[in-house]
Amino acid sequence: MTTPIVLLAALAVGQRQYNVETIQIDGVNREFIAVRRGSSDRPAPLVFGFHGHGGNMRNAARAFRFQELWPEATVVYMQGLNTPGRTDPEGKKPGWQKVTDDQDGRDLKFFDAVLNRLRKEGGVDDKRIFCSGHSNGGAFTYLLWATHPGLFAAIGPSASGFAGTRGIDRDAWKPTPMIHVVGTEDPIVNPEGQERSIAFMRTLNGCEETKERPLGVIESSSKKGAPVVVYRYQGGHNYPKDAPEKIVTFFKRIAALK
Numbered sequence: 001m002t003t004p005i006v007l008l009a010a011l012a013v014g015q016r017q018y019n020v021e022t023i024q025i026d027g028v029n030r031e032f033i034a035v036r037r038g039s040s041d042r043p044a045p046l047v048f049g050f051h052g053h054g055g056n057m058r059n060a061a062r063a064f065r066f067q068e069l070w071p072e073a074t075v076v077y078m079q080g081l082n083t084p085g086r087t088d089p090e091g092k093k094p095g096w097q098k099v100t101d102d103q104d105g106r107d108l109k110f111f112d113a114v115l116n117r118l119r120k121e122g123g124v125d126d127k128r129i130f131c132s133g134h135s136n137g138g139a140f141t142y143l144l145w146a147t148h149p150g151l152f153a154a155i156g157p158s159a160s161g162f163a164g165t166r167g168i169d170r171d172a173w174k175p176t177p178m179i180h181v182v183g184t185e186d187p188i189v190n191p192e193g194q195e196r197s198i199a200f201m202r203t204l205n206g207c208e209e210t211k212e213r214p215l216g217v218i219e220s221s222s223k224k225g226a227p228v229v230v231y232r233y234q235g236g237h238n239y240p241k242d243a244p245e246k247i248v249t250f251f252k253r254i255a256a257l258k
Contacts, residue, residue: 023117035075038074040122046124046128050137050140053085055080056094096143101167130254132157139160139162153255179231180194181233183232183233186236204226231243
């Protein structure tokens with residue numbers, strides 16, 4: 001059972017303070033930060049950002065900076081629970097479920113509860129909901145896309161691949177604009193595996209011509225209105241400092257079309 005409860009605490013992120021909110025999922029308190037914009041009269045775009053395995057919502061807010069780069073949007077950073085991962089088999093660090101039935105689906109339930117709370121409050125533009133995440137958070141971004149057909153206007157995974165297909169209705173998948181950030185020397189999430197996920201999305205989205213853009217960006221146009229942009233950088237598993245600007249620029253471009 002998912003029961004909303006109201007618990008707030010101040011969390012400093014950079015020079016700003018944000019409220020930490022709590023929702024109870026199956027008897028467990030789950031935390032998130034929501035930087036709200038918009039109102040029932042003027043709904044705002046909604047952006048979710050997911051930290052990687054071993055990370056936290058505070059560091060994600062500092063690294064992604066979506067709330068600064070898109071001040072008109074409501075931005076949400078959610079906190080994962082200790083979860084087994086590739087580099088953490090005992091699950092001593094926080095992360096996100098990998099497939100639909102992993103961890104009893106607790107993170108999918110968490111996402112749905114947060115989204116429902118924001119919708120009930122008003123001010124959410126349902127045509128402009130976006131999702132991005134790094135590493136394990138990027139894989140969770142793919143999983144959310146697959147389990148919520150048609151929800152997202154665009155997604156922005158980083159240093160991740162799409163593998164969580166178990167228990168998902170693949171016939172329900174919908175073409176969705178995407179920007180994927182990949183380090184060409186990533187030692188943790190194989191770049192070749194990431195490229196397979198990118199190729200899958202290109203096929204689903206009906207991508208055709210591919211053009212090179214400045215600074216390592218390649219874009220594949222889509223006959224279905226769902227372009228795929230890839231930002232390849234010479235680096236490992238780190239989250240590049242210029243990734244947030246590229247992701248938000250792409251999200252804003254898609255938002256303008258809705």
